Amino acid sequence: xxxxxxxxxxxxxxxxxxxxxxxxxxxxxxxxxxxxxxxxxxxxxxxxxxxxxxxxxxxxxxxxxxxxxxxxxxxxxxxxxxxxxxxxxxxxxxxxxxxxxxxxxxxxxxxxxxxxxxxxxxxxxxxxxxxxxxxxxxxxxxxxxxxxxxxxxxxxxxxxxxxxxxxxxxxxxxxxxxxxxxxxxxxxxxxxxxxxxxxxxxxxxxxxxxxxxxxxxxxxxxxxxxxxxxxxxxxxxxxxxxxxxxxxx
Amino acid sequence: xxxxxxxxxxxxxxxxxxxxxxxxxxxxxxxxxxxxxxxxxxxxxxxxxxxxxxxxxxxxxxxxxxxxxxxxxxxxxxxxxxxxxxxxxxxxxxxxxxxxxxxxxxxxxxxxxxxxxxxxxxxxxxxxxxxxxxxxxxxxxxxxxxxxxxxxxxxxxxxxxxxxxxxxxxxxxxxxxxxxxxxxxxxxxxxxxxxxxxxxxxxxxxxxxxxxxxxxxxxxxxxxxxxxxxxxxxxxxxxxxxxxxxxxx
Numbered sequence: 001x002x003x004x005x006x007x008x009x010x011x012x013x014x015x016x017x018x019x020x021x022x023x024x025x026x027x028x029x030x031x032x033x034x035x036x037x038x039x040x041x042x043x044x045x046x047x048x049x050x051x052x053x054x055x056x057x058x059x060x061x062x063x064x065x066x067x068x069x070x071x072x073x074x075x076x077x078x079x080x081x082x083x084x085x086x087x088x089x090x091x092x093x094x095x096x097x098x099x100x101x102x103x104x105x106x107x108x109x110x111x112x113x114x115x116x117x118x119x120x121x122x123x124x125x126x127x128x129x130x131x132x133x134x135x136x137x138x139x140x141x142x143x144x145x146x147x148x149x150x151x152x153x154x155x156x157x158x159x160x161x162x163x164x165x166x167x168x169x170x171x172x173x174x175x176x177x178x179x180x181x182x183x184x185x186x187x188x189x190x191x192x193x194x195x196x197x198x199x200x201x202x203x204x205x206x207x208x209x210x211x212x213x214x215x216x217x218x219x220x221x222x223x224x225x226x227x228x229x230x231x232x233x234x235x236x237x238x239x240x241x242x243x244x245x246x247x248x249x
Numbered sequence: 250x251x252x253x254x255x256x257x258x259x260x261x262x263x264x265x266x267x268x269x270x271x272x273x274x275x276x277x278x279x280x281x282x283x284x285x286x287x288x289x290x291x292x293x294x295x296x297x298x299x300x301x302x303x304x305x306x307x308x309x310x311x312x313x314x315x316x317x318x319x320x321x322x323x324x325x326x327x328x329x330x331x332x333x334x335x336x337x338x339x340x341x342x343x344x345x346x347x348x349x350x351x352x353x354x355x356x357x358x359x360x361x362x363x364x365x366x367x368x369x370x371x372x373x374x375x376x377x378x379x380x381x382x383x384x385x386x387x388x389x390x391x392x393x394x395x396x397x398x399x400x401x402x403x404x405x406x407x408x409x410x411x412x413x414x415x416x417x418x419x420x421x422x423x424x425x426x427x428x429x430x431x432x433x434x435x436x437x438x439x440x441x442x443x444x445x446x447x448x449x450x451x452x453x454x455x456x457x458x459x460x461x462x463x464x465x466x467x468x469x470x471x472x473x474x475x476x477x478x479x480x481x482x483x484x485x486x487x488x489x490x491x492x493x494x495x496x497x498x
Contacts, residue, residue, distance in 0.1 A: 050322065053306070053309075054322075058306075065347070066354075067347050073299065073302055073303075074329070074333070076326075077325075080323070083322075087319070098314070098316050101315055102315070
């Protein structure tokens with residue numbers, strides 16, 4: 001990617017900022033705008049993981065059998081493990097984790113309220129497509145960050161086992177009942193639309209996050225062309241995932 | 250306790266049983282009645298843990314704030330970890346875990362349906378009182394088993410952090426609104442009654458489990474006096490827990 005890394009290379013920020021910059025952190029954190037953006041980003045991902053835990057454990061009720069129940073519960077607990085890691089990191093950065101997460105509650109709750117799965121298969125597709133999209137997006141943003149933060153984000157986005165399990169169950173169900181494919185394809189498009197609209201809302205409301213993407217004297221920016229390429233990649237990956245499920249994007 | 254252990258001391262069983270007895274297992278498993286009882290017991294505990302996961306993650310929705318949400322979700326994931334350990338052990342014993350759990354689904358679902366918490370505090374009391382009671386009971390039964398099985402059961406019953414958290418929240422809430430104490434005391438009594446009635450039902454339906462408690466030529470029995478003492482201990486511990494919450498039993 002041409003619009004690549006920085007973060008660790010950023011020069012020390014103003015004195016007001018460095019007063020709150022714990023020495024064990026990368027030098028990038030001496031810039032208070034950068035620090036605020038990282039806290040925002042980690043808090044958003046953390047709340048997303050909590051929200052994924054809640055949604056997956058809610059879907060456990062719809063599982064057609066005990067083995068499926070256990071598979072979904074396992075995914076939920078892995079998401080919660082990611083939440084715990086992000087929460088610890090927020091504390092290391094001197095943030096109060098739950099205060100930091102509060103601004104993102106509405107966006108995630110709106111997303112989930114607008115995309116409540118009607119059955120077991122819609123729940124599976126949502127777990128796969130929704131988490132995949134979020135992971136792609138955070139991974140892109142992570143390339144603009146210091147290497148410590150990047151590593152924590154990448155780790156928190158590791159596949160909670162949903163891919164193989166979901167692909168297997170959804171493909172088998174469509175093979176048994178082809179009409180299901182049409183409904184789930186529409187569902188996948190709706191998930192993509194709702195996710196993008198909530199992401200835009202969050203970006204518009206959080207100045208520090210926007211500033212991060214807009215770059216700075218010491219950090220490369222995501223210019224309009226780069227943002228265009230990012231969305232192309234997100235859309236392409238989404239289509240790949242739909243295809244893996246046997247659905248048209 | 251006078252009505253204490255055995256299991257590892259049991260003599261090899263009939264040939265029909267020893268044919269299915271993997272050599273790495275304690276000699277007690279050469280008795281097919283013993284094997285069946287242990288599979289039943291581990292499966293019952295495992296489904297109870299899964300059920301606890303579902304119930305706790307359901308209650309996450311009622312949490313008054315993000316920190317409480319995270320605390321309850323953490324308990325749920327710990328219960329699921331216990332489920333995974335018990336499931337592995339069932340596989341080691343040559344059982345199909347989900348088939349083994351199936352006979353216990355109704356009892357746990359009935360218990361939870363009849364004790365659905367009306368609010369956050371009823372949920373907390375249920376987590377504390379219900380898990381405590383189940384843990385006491387399984388721990389008593391475990392004293393009749395081989396040491397491997399006993400260790401796995403004791404491990405799966407370790408406090409998922411609920412005690413300190415629940416006691417703290419419930420006591421604070423009662424201090425703020427004393428009338429809550431009356432309602433929660435009634436709730437605690439109802440939980441105890443429902444749990445005992447489901448436990449009796451399971452014991453009556455599962456011959457192998459009953460045989461275990463009734464003892465055998467090579468195993469000490471729980472005679473009527475011992476069963477009486479067991480119930481006294483369960484009731485006393487329940488009263489202690491209610492007292493810890495600031496509730497009359």
